[in-house]
Amino acid sequence: MCGIIGITSNKPVSSSIINSLKKLEYRGYDSAGIATILDGGINEVKCEGRVKTLENNISKIKMLGTVGIGHVRWATHGAPSTLNAHPHSSESVSVVHNGIIENSTLLKKFLVEKGHKFKSQTDTEVIVHLITEYLKENDLKSSILKMLKKLHGSFALGIIFKDEPDLIIGARRGSPLAVGYGPNENYLGSDSYALKSMTNKISYLNDGEFCILKKNSVEFFDESGNKVNKKILELSSEDTSYDKGDYKHFMAKEIEEQPQTIKNCINEYLDKINKDINLLNFPWNKNEISSVTLIGCGTAYHSCLMAKHWFEQLTKLDVYVDIASEFRYRNNRFKKDNLYIFVSQSGETADTYAALDLCNKNNMKTCSVVNVVESSIARDSNFVLPIHCGPEIGVASTKAFLGQMLVLYIFALKLSYIRKDIDKENYLKKINSLLSLSELVKKSLDTDSQVQSACNSFVDAKGSMFLGRGSSFPIALEGALKLKELAYIHAEGYPAGEMKHGPLALIEDGMPVVVIAPRDDYYNKTISNMQEVIARGAKVLLITNKSTDEVFSENIWQKIEVENTDQDLLPFLITIPLQKLAYHSALKKGYDIDKPRNLAKSVTVE
Numbered sequence: 340m341c342g343i344i345g346i347t348s349n350k351p352v353s354s355s356i357i358n359s360l361k362k363l364e365y366r367g368y369d370s371a372g373i374a375t376i377l378d379g380g381i382n383e384v385k386c387e388g389r390v391k392t393l394e395n396n397i398s399k400i401k402m403l404g405t406v407g408i409g410h411v412r413w414a415t416h417g418a419p420s421t422l423n424a425h426p427h428s429s430e431s432v433s434v435v436h437n438g439i440i441e442n443s444t445l446l447k448k449f450l451v452e453k454g455h456k457f458k459s460q461t462d463t464e465v466i467v468h469l470i471t472e473y474l475k476e477n478d479l480k481s482s483i484l485k486m487l488k489k490l491h492g493s494f495a496l497g498i499i500f501k502d503e504p505d506l507i508i509g510a511r512r513g514s515p516l517a518v519g520y521g522p523n524e525n526y527l528g529s530d531s532y533a534l535k536s537m538t539n540k541i542s543y544l545n546d547g548e549f550c551i552l553k554k555n556s557v558e559f560f561d562e563s564g565n566k567v568n569k570k571i572l573e574l575s576s577e578d579t580s581y582d583k584g585d586y587k588h589f590m591a592k593e594i595e596e597q598p599q600t601i602k603n604c605i606n607e608y609l610d611k612i613n614k615d616i617n618l619l620n621f622p623w624n625k626n627e628i629s630s631v632t633l634i635g636c637g638t639a640y641h642s643c644l645m646a647k648h649w650f651e652q653l654t655k656l657d658v659y660v661d662i663a664s665e666f667r668y669r670n671n672r673f674k675k676d677n678l679y680i681f682v683s684q685s686g687e688t689a690d691t692y693a694a695l696d697l698c699n700k701n702n703m704k705t706c707s708v709v710n711v712v713e714s715s716i717a718r719d720s721n722f723v724l725p726i727h728c729g730p731e732i733g734v735a736s737t738k739a740f741l742g743q744m745l746v747l748y749i750f751a752l753k754l755s756y757i758r759k760d761i762d763k764e765n766y767l768k769k770i771n772s773l774l775s776l777s778e779l780v781k782k783s784l785d786t787d788s789q790v791q792s793a794c795n796s797f798v799d800a801k802g803s804m805f806l807g808r809g810s811s812f813p814i815a816l817e818g819a820l821k822l823k824e825l826a827y828i829h830a831e832g833y834p835a836g837e838m839k840h841g842p843l844a845l846i847e848d849g850m851p852v853v854v855i856a857p858r859d860d861y862y863n864k865t866i867s868n869m870q871e872v873i874a875r876g877a878k879v880l881l882i883t884n885k886s887t888d889e890v891f892s893e894n895i896w897q898k899i900e901v902e903n904t905d906q907d908l909l910p911f912l913i914t915i916p917l918q919k920l921a922y923h924s925a926l927k928k929g930y931d932i933d934k935p936r937n938l939a940k941s942v943t944v945e
């Protein structure tokens with residue numbers, strides 16, 4: 340959350356900073372700002388709103404500094420406004436910050452007593468004044484060390500100094516920060532994505548470290564100020580296409596890409612000749628694991644819930660699922676034979692990272708299912724299962740959800756086979772079904788026009804419900820989350836069998852209700868629950884799969900049928916019309932689909 344960029348070069352940096360901020364805008368889009376050093380002074384431009392506005396403002400002036408920092412903000416302390424936008428500067432120092440300074444109130448009191456005047460309502464401004472204060476009596480490095488020791492909370496920082504026209508300080512605790520290397524210039528970025536158009540040579544700061552960047556040198560230090568040697572990593576060229584192409588929105592593109600992302604993932608994990616799953620260096624043997632705990636946030640949490648269903652169906656392992664922000668504060672019983680699986684598209688979600696960190700500190704077996712393989716969660720897990728989806732830019736997670744589910748399914752199936760919980764014949768059958776998944780997902784994309792006509796009833800609704808049982812329950816939660824975050828329509832995902840224990844009271848004439856009832860073991864039960872809501876006036880959109888059996892259709896308002904396949908894989912096919920429902924509803928309402936209000940792509944604050 341929030342994006343940082345810093346560049347020190349032998350040429351003016353403001354336009355490169357603006358270009359990188361445009362890439363980082365998915366991390367926050369409340370306000371934006373840039374500061375450069377020129378003629379012994381700090382030149383700062385900030386605005387409320389998008390990077391485009393910042394760019395327009397900058398085009399009216401000359402920003403010729405060759406060292407600079409930029410920021411896109413997702414507000415935590417203080418409303419989105421020009422005043423609260425980053426960078427925050429004193430006469431001598433300018434700072435951009437991701438994260439939260441938890442002891443900012445105390446620090447502010449101390450600084451005000453020393454005569455410092457604050458301009459914003461942000462926690463960040465204490466950093467500016469702390470450095471300014473320490474610089475009075477210390478050299479630059481000691482001032483940074485002293486300042487870092489005073490801060491509680493999580494942060495990634497980019498700092499420039501009036502008297503240092505070639506130097507940027509980067510520091511991290513909790514929030515990610517990367518350094519990029521270029522010819523006669525070096526870069527700082529809150530993720531490597533922002534740096535990719537400038538370099539593919541990257542290093543990552545570890546927790547507690549800081550760095551000093553000059554245009555021709557980079558030095559890293561630990562929290563005591565000792566020099567640290569860093570590996571320079573070469574980023575893969577795989578993730579270089581970041582434009583929308585002919586699509587109106589990244590989300591539309593990412594939905595349509597799903598057959599291909601399924602194909603990519605299957606190519607990575609399935610040995611098509613020997614009909615087997617290859618988990619590539621899986622480090623534990625079957626006797627070392629008797630249970631698994633799956634942990635994630637938001638959509639990733641929903642894929643964990645989905646995986647629980649598969650792990651329980653396919654293996655005899657005990658399976659637990661937790662929301663990362665709950666897990667990290669729970670009095671957990673850590674068990675040596677438990678495998679902890681962390682699911683995250685970005686690999687940078689603060690709560691998921693903290694849960695992983697807690698498990699690592701307790702010497703647990705940790706595994707992550709991530710999209711961004713250079714991310715903190717991937718780097719700090721014992722074992723990584725990448726989802727190979729390519730960059731997901733739309734704030735609403737779509738292709739990463741399918742990718743996470745697919746990798747978790749493949750993982751569960753392989754564990755089941757290794758443990759002999761499934762026989763060879765069934766294992767091979769399921770592998771064959773996986774091989775046709777991409778084509779079936781493609782057919783689900785054809786539901787577009789049906790979804791478009793259904794969404795008319797959702798856009799005007801006060802609220803809606805998404806019901807499902809078994810594997811359809813996590814999909815119901817995901818469908819509801821998508822509609823909430825994109826179309827700002829209240830939507831609740833509920834286990835269909837639970838309706839009569841309370842939420843049935845919400846159903847009134849004309850309320851749109853999505854019932855997810857594929858022909859699986861729960862079909863008849865869910866259809867009965869559907870009748871209960873229809874009887875109370877609900878307008879039901881039934882999502883099921885094609886079958887030769889008669890489908891109950893009396894009083895159903897609309898029905899969408901996806902293709903037929905192995906029961907285990909139906910959730911993949913059903914997810915597509917739900918993603919489209921949210922997309923088209925938001926489009927009809929004229930909302931900003933790739934940047935929904937109040938949200939950001941990568942939630943790097945608690």
Ligand code: M6R
Pocket residue numbers: 636637638639682683684685686687688691734735736737820821824940941942
């Ligand atoms: O990057 P992560 O997968 O860890 O992100 C987790 C959630 O923040 C994310 O899935 C969020 O719920 C999405 N906006 C949902 O579309």
